[in-house]
Amino acid sequence: MSQFKILLWQNQSLLGQFESAANTGHELIQQIRSRFPQEAGFRTEVMVASDEKRIIESSRQGIRLISREVIYQPYNEDETDQKV
Numbered sequence: 460m461s462q463f464k465i466l467l468w469q470n471q472s473l474l475g476q477f478e479s480a481a482n483t484g485h486e487l488i489q490q491i492r493s494r495f496p497q498e499a500g501f502r503t504e505v506m507v508a509s510d511e512k513r514i515i516e517s518s519r520q521g522i523r524l525i526s527r528e529v530i531y532q533p534y535n536e537d538e539t540d541q542k543v
Contacts, residue, residue, distance in 0.1 A: 462508035464531050465491060470500045478529075485536060506531035 461484050466476040481487045488505055495501035510530040516523045 462529060463487065463534065464506040464508075464529075466504040466506075467491075467495060468502040468504065469495075484534070488534075488536065505534040505536075507534040 460480050460482055462478060462480045463484055464476060464478050465488070467474045479487060484507070488503070492501075492503055495503065508529045509532040512528040512530065513524060514526040516525050
């Protein structure tokens, strides 16, 4: 399952962003773009998770995950076998 970050812009202003984990990334992106068409001034920027950074703590109680930061790269819809 791939993790995507989708940013939604309208007339050069960022309206918001969200993250989604989906098996069908291409269909998800097409669905969003159909609801927010370019003709109405919308633009989407799509990124796909490529890696992550983790901060862990090791103590007598064991290892504990403190923080997780997902690393995204631009999503290229033309590449069918992107590593995610």
